[in-house]
Ligand SMILES: *[C@@H]1O[C@H](CO)[C@@H](O)[C@H](O)[C@H]1NC(C)=O
């Protein structure tokens with residue numbers, strides 16, 4: 001349990017000295033954190049053109065879902081594949097898929113969340129596959145879906161849960177239960193868990209999958225969505241605090257993934273989506289400013305007793321107005337400026353995940 005305090009990553013200032021100290025207090029997982037950390041903040045920086053990208057060719061990855069497979073579905077431009085995230089004052093460690101599989105030999109990790117988690121899970125599977133293309137890999141679809149790298153005994157799984165908390169069908173209709181997290185029992189016993197939820201909290205009308213929202217004994221027709229998100233996420237935080245053994249399980253929270261439907265946010269007031277965006281924004285700041293849900297995430301995580309590493313990917317993703325599928329999204333209808341092409345931006349999220357583990 002001792003590395004619990006050093007590995008307190010709600011804020012991402014990593015003190016090398018603290019990590020070195022953690023070496024003396026425990027073995028196993030913590031030692032993996034003690035090397036290679038040289039960045040103060042992996043989440044501040046800018047995008048630079050890099051000819052060596054992308055990290056894999058989506059055409060040779062057997063896992064990519066049509067909705068993310070932009071090149072296959074006709075995206076004409078390729079420059080969006082060629083950008084590397086450059087944190088201020090340091091270099092993001094190179095992703096080494098074999099090293100990742102060796103470190104996680106015999107272990108199980110699971111992404112839990114909505115289709116943005118699905119996006120990141122597929123990205124990681126493609127990155128690992130690209131490192132060991134001839135190894136035996138099994139892919140079992142379901143809840144959870146499981147991709148296993150047989151020679152390493154590493155399972156990389158995805159459990160779909162749009163809100164993390166429960167939706168229950170009752171006689172009155174479908175109820176979003178802000179203080180109930182029954183599916184949590186399926187998340188126990190993993191070596192690493194990477195959670196995410198946000199996008200569905202904003203859905204209204206036909207795309208809202210519940211009729212009522214319940215908070216304690218009270219049932220409402222609707223609720224301010226940020227307030228509801230705060231309550232639901234706090235339920236998740238309490239679940240982690242009471243159910244996770246931090247010595248056995250590393251917990252990450254994938255921060256808020258931004259959308260690009262309001263051109264005013266990036267200085268093109270007439271744009272209503274991300275179609276034909278071919279380059280990231282220059283520099284390290286986003287004109288539209290932070291997403292309000294980020295402050296909910298920050299406040300809930302900072303009140304937790306167990307260590308959770310926030311993959312604070314919002315700003316770096318906001319700069320990537322060019323990285324969405326837009327209309328090149330398989331048979332997904334409409335203009336998708338929420339998810340991300342693969343290969344593409346989620347590969348960077350996984351590079352940062354890797355950097356946090358080595
Ligand atoms: C994959 O599995 C098959 C059948 O179990 C085996 O013959 C083959 O050698 C394995 N491949 C590798 C690269 O280990």
Ligand SMILES: *[C@@H]1O[C@H](CO)[C@@H](O)[C@H](O)[C@H]1NC(C)=O
Nearest residue numbers: 001028244245246247248249
């Ligand atoms: C937590 O996990 C560690 C490592 O698996 C184990 O040694 C320890 O007994 C566990 N603690 C509790 C309270 O279950």
Ligand SMILES: *[C@@H]1O[C@H](CO)[C@@H](O)[C@H](O)[C@H]1NC(C)=O
Nearest residue numbers: 047048049279280281282283
């Ligand atoms: C961003 O920077 C690149 C390289 O310095 C430059 O070619 C491009 O025109 C810039 N784009 C904008 C929108 O300023």
